[in-house]
Amino acid sequence: MKAVSETRPGASAAAIQQHYDVGNDFYALWLDETRTYSSGLWYGDEDLASAQINKIDWHLNNSCGREAGRLLEVGCGWGSTLKRALEHYQVREAVGLSLSVEQVRWCKERSVPNADVRLENWLDHRPAGLYDGIVSIGAFEHFARLDQDPGEKLEGYRGFFSFCHRALRPGGRLSLQTITYENAGRKQFSPFFAQSIFPESDLPHMHEIAQAVSGLFEIELWRNDRAHYARTCRHWLDNLRACRKQAAAIAGAEKVSQYEKYLSLMIVAFHTGTMNLARISLRRIDAGE
Numbered sequence: 181m182k183a184v185s186e187t188r189p190g191a192s193a194a195a196i197q198q199h200y201d202v203g204n205d206f207y208a209l210w211l212d213e214t215r216t217y218s219s220g221l222w223y224g225d226e227d228l229a230s231a232q233i234n235k236i237d238w239h240l241n242n243s244c245g246r247e248a249g250r251l252l253e254v255g256c257g258w259g260s261t262l263k264r265a266l267e268h269y270q271v272r273e274a275v276g277l278s279l280s281v282e283q284v285r286w287c288k289e290r291s292v293p294n295a296d297v298r299l300e301n302w303l304d305h306r307p308a309g310l311y312d313g314i315v316s317i318g319a320f321e322h323f324a325r326l327d328q329d330p331g332e333k334l335e336g337y338r339g340f341f342s343f344c345h346r347a348l349r350p351g352g353r354l355s356l357q358t359i360t361y362e363n364a365g366r367k368q369f370s371p372f373f374a375q376s377i378f379p380e381s382d383l384p385h386m387h388e389i390a391q392a393v394s395g396l397f398e399i400e401l402w403r404n405d406r407a408h409y410a411r412t413c414r415h416w417l418d419n420l421r422a423c424r425k426q427a428a429a430i431a432g433a434e435k436v437s438q439y440e441k442y443l444s445l446m447i448v449a450f451h452t453g454t455m456n457l458a459r460i461s462l463r464r465i466d467a468g469e
Contacts, residue, residue, distance in 0.1 A: 188303070189323060189324060189325070189328065189332065189333075189335070189336025189339065190322050190323040190324055190325060190336060190380070190381075191279075191322040191323075191325065191378075191379070191380035191381050192380055193279045193301070195322075195378075195379040195380035195381070196279040196280060196322060197279065197280060197281060197282075198379055199377060199378060199379075200217075200278075200279075200280035200282065200283060201280055201281055201282040201283075202431050202435060203282065203430055203431055204258070204282050204283075204285075204286045205430050206427060206430045206431045206435075207258075209419070209420070209423045209426055209427050209430075210416050210419035210420040210423060210427070211416065211419075212227075212228040212229040212232055212415075213229050214229055214232045214233065214236075214260040215257070215258040215259075215260060216232040216235070216236070216257065216258070216260045217257055217258070217318065218235070218257070218317050218318035218357060218412075219235065219318075219357070219405065219408050219409035219412045219457050220232045220234065220235050220408060220411070220412045220415075221234040221235035221238055221405065221408055221459075222234070222408055222411060228412070228415045231408075231411075231412070232260070233264070235317075235357075235459075236260060236261050236264050237264070238355075238459065239261065239315045239317060239355040239357065239459075240261070240264065240265055240269055240313075240315065240355075242353060242355040242400075242401065242461035243313035243314060243315045243353045243354060243355035243461075244265070244269065244271060244312050244313030244315075244353070245269075245313075249270075249271065249272045249273065249312055250271070250272065250273045250274075250275075250309065250310070250311045250312050250313075251265050251271045251273070251274045251275070251311060251312065251313050251314070251315065252274075252275050252276075252277070252305075252307065252311045252313075252314045252315070252347060253274070253275070253276045253277065253314070253315045253316065253317075254277050254302045254314065254315070254316040254319050255277065255278060255316055255317065255318060255319025255322075256276025256277060256278050256283070256287070256297060257278065257280075257283055257317075257318070258283055258286055258287060259276060259283075259286075259287040259290060259292055259295065259297060261276075261315055261317065262274045262276045262287075262292060262295045262297070263290075263292045263295070266292060266293065266294055266295060271294075272294065273294055273296070274292075274294060274295045274296070275295075275296045275297075275298065275307070275311075276295060276296070276297040276298065277298055277300045277301070277302055277305060278297065278298075278299065278300075279299065279300075279301060280299075281299060284297055284298070284299045302340065302343055303339075303343075305343075305347075307347055310347065310348060310349040310352070311347050311348055311349065311352060312348075312349055312352055313348075313352060313353050313354070313355070314344050314347065314348060314352070314353075314354045314355070315354075315355050315356075316354070316355075316356050316357070316358075317355075317356075317357040318357060318358070318359075319358075320337075320340075320356060320357075320358035320384065321358055321359050321378070321381055321382075321383055321384075322378070322380075322381045323336055323337060323340055323384075324336050324337065324381070324382040324384065325380045325381065325382055326366060326369060326374060326380075326381075326382045328382070333382065333384075333388065334388055334391060334392060337384065337388060337389065337391075337392035338392045340392075341354075341392050341393050341396050341397060342396060344396075344397075344464075345396045345397065345464055345465075348464045349464075350464065350466045351463065351464060351466065352463075352464045353400075353461065353462060353463050353464065354397060354461075354462045354464070355459075355460070355461050355462070356389075356458070356459070356460045356462065357457070357458065357459045357460075358383075358384060358389075358457075358458055358460075359383055359409070359455050359456070359457055359458075360383055360384055360385060360386055360389070360455065360456045360457070360458050361383045361384070361385050361454075361455065361456075362406065362453045362454060362455055362456040363452070363453045363454055364449075364454040364455065365385070366382065368454065369382070369383070370445065372441070372442075372445070373442070373445070376438055376442075377438065377442045383455065386456075386458065389458070389460070393462060395465065396464070396465060397462035397463060397464060397465060398462065398463045398465055399460060399461075399462055400461045400462065400463050401459075401460065401461040402458060402459070402460050402461075403458070403459040403460075404456050404457065404458060405456075405457045405458075405459060406450040406451075406453065406455065406456045406457050407450065407451075408457060409446070409450045409455075409457040410446075410447050410450035410451050413443050413446045413447045413450070414447055416443055417440065417443040417444060417447065420436065420439060420440060420443065421440065424436055427439075
């Protein structure tokens with residue numbers, strides 16, 4: 181595959197590690213047992229773990245279905261999607277990319293059969309063969325920075341979708357989940373978030389995603405699920421408050437206070453529509469279509 185020509189758009193490995201490498205034990209305290217750190221998907225009165233499985237299944241069904249041989253996950257977290265793909269779908273080989281040292285270490289220690297988890301940026305990924313499906317859940321928020329102008333931002337997004345297009349077999353699918361700007365924009369991006377929680381990161385607008393996929397992917401399905409993320413954050417905040425003493429012993433009281441503030445602000449932002457949550461199913465456009 182041809183190398184991507186770019187000036188490293190998006191967050192650096194150091195910025196990603198500032199957030200995601202707080203500690204595996206810290207996150208285990210307040211995430212559910214699937215150790216999934218993105219919005220769940222609710223159909224009714226399920227608990228958080230069930231909502232996370234619903235979400236994972238939604239993305240697997242919209243990327244590889246039940247017959248995919250090779251799956252790539254960009255931003256694989258603690259491996260819950262890879263594990264489910266290998267154990268409950270007909271996925272023979274699953275590759276996961278992450279820039280978090282702690283997440284990769286945990287996935288390797290977990291030793292999910294046939295899962296190849298790599299400390300690697302998608303910009304550097306050179307697959308051994310074409311993938312049947314690609315999933316990316318909660319990583320797209322880190323693919324642009326606040327200091328980029330709109331053209332650079334869009335070019336970075338276009339680079340990601342071009343990479344996915346090249347990495348997929350003809351007719352292959354990409355399932356994407358990302359927070360988006362809704363009734364807000366960069367001017368309203370919280371300095372607290374930018375400095376203390378998600379450095380070197382920015383959110384996409386819906387129209388930027390649509391522009392970036394033009395000619396590369398057909399948007400087959402788009403869900404706006406901000407209420408689901410508000411509900412997820414409420415669960416996380418309640419869990420964190422319930423184990424505050426243990427969390428402070430691991431990460432420090434200041435870090436716990438930061439996360440309580442961050443989760444509280446997220447609940448408000450999704451409730452008011454400042455931010456939205458997009459789940460998007462895309463099909464690779466092949467030559468001649």
